[in-house]
């Protein structure tokens with residue numbers, strides 16, 4: 001397998017760089033979009049990467065990643081704009097059009113990348129929201145940068161959004177944007193979706209800026225979470241910390257607006273991924289992968305960003321012990337682990353990489369025989385086609401996060417099945433476990449349990465696997481990315497059109513909401529005007 005960076009060739013979604021030019025302007029200069037848009041996505045990163053060619057020319061190419069994978073189909077069905085960082089620090093790039101989308105680059109200085117992105121987003125919020133798997137750091141200069149950069153995102157979004165546009169803000173890096181944007185543009189309809197878990201209140205309240213972030217999110221009309229539990233945590237905090245009235249999924253905000261908080265489990269473009277996996281080229285590549293690995297009877301596969309939340313060490317440890325104990329014969333079974341490079345300037349990620357290198361090296365070296373090592377560890381990023389071939393080739397997919405908002409890899413594996421074969425071993429701490437009940441569910445902290453389940457999945461009779469996979473496939477194909485986006489955008493529309501009634505308070509007992517407010521009153525969720 002070749003570890004090429006994916007998509008090196010110019011192809012669809014590639015534009016020449018006479019558009020998207022670097023200009024000599026301050027970072028906070030006013031932005032001039034080429035046109036205004038009625039649908040705007042705001043995310044930390046633009047869905048493109050710049051490619052510099054040997055002849056000195058540069059192009060922009062559609063880039064991979066969880067969020068991009070998730071939103072691409074939605075953006076293409078709308079004529080929209082996308083606001084996000086273009087990936088290079090200390091550089092101002094003019095808005096440009098790519099593949100029918102207006103792209104609005106948000107510049108970040110080198111220090112802001114360190115403080116807003118690597119610092120507050122990935123050193124404070126990411127671990128805090130993932131059950132403090134590693135200790136979050138609370139640094140005031142990181143928070144200051146987070147506020148400043150969120151304001152810049154809000155300013156740029158306000159410049160590109162048309163009157164009354166729908167703006168969909170994405171994820172934990174931009175939680176202050178809804179409120180900042182509402183202050184600038186009360187005419188906008190604002191949705192926010194959090195891709196990672198929203199933590200239990202006991203953990204969340206550690207955050208020194210807990211109230212500011214809750215207020216930031218409440219600037220949206222609709223706040224979406226992966227799971228109902230996240231929405232519940234948020235609603236509880238809004239009551240406890242901000243003393244606002246909530247009833248069922250609704251918050252009655254101080255300015256008289258109704259904000260809805262609800263779960264929208266994200267998914268994948270299942271049909272198009274299945275089509276890719278079904279092609280002759282993918283079939284040939286899948287066969288080639290198995291041949292290169294020595295035609296194992298059972299091919300285990302792991303695919304993750306290299307992140308401490310993903311349970312990579314637990315999984316590799318479990319596989320290594322099964323090999324050492326002779327319960328997995330390395331002549332007959334192999335593990336391929338793809339670990340896509342991620343956040344490499346953050347210390348904990350560098351440490352994790354070293355730990356995995358050591359563990360894989362130890363396991364492979366302990367199998368004292370000449371031939372292929374039992375673990376093929378690939379610290380690289382691959383094209384979509386190669387991912388589809390890997391998924392197609394694998395007999396047992398192992399997804400073991402310690403905490404994960406959803407986990408798209410689990411759904412992608414299911415979508416790539418050609419028949420009701422294969423087995424999915426899935427952590428109960430991935431959001432996906434709520435929907436994929438027929439997976440082999442495991443607790444990744446319980447290495448013995450994980451080992452038992454890996455053996456069970458490996459040896460399960462075809463008929464048992466088929467029954468499970470049939471149900472998994474139905475779930476994934478019936479709840480795809482279009483379903484997710486439609487559900488969110490339809491609800492956003494209902495909230496802003498005033499179709500969602502502030503629920504009447506139940507007569508006695510029951511009722512989720514507590515707190516002050518007008519007893520029994522029914523408010524239409526008025527759209528706030530300036």
Ligand code: GDG
Nearest residue numbers: 064066069195266340381382383384404405406407408409
């Ligand atoms: C966050 C949340 C939530 C990985 N390596 C390659 C590659 N990938 C793709 C996978 C998948 C995506 O990246 C990873 O998505 P996940 O959902 O597994 O995880 P996060 O990156 O942590 O995403 C997560 C998600 O947002 C969406 O809301 O599910 O819980 O943490 O699509 O296939 N793609 C290619 N080459 C690689 O080497 N092309």
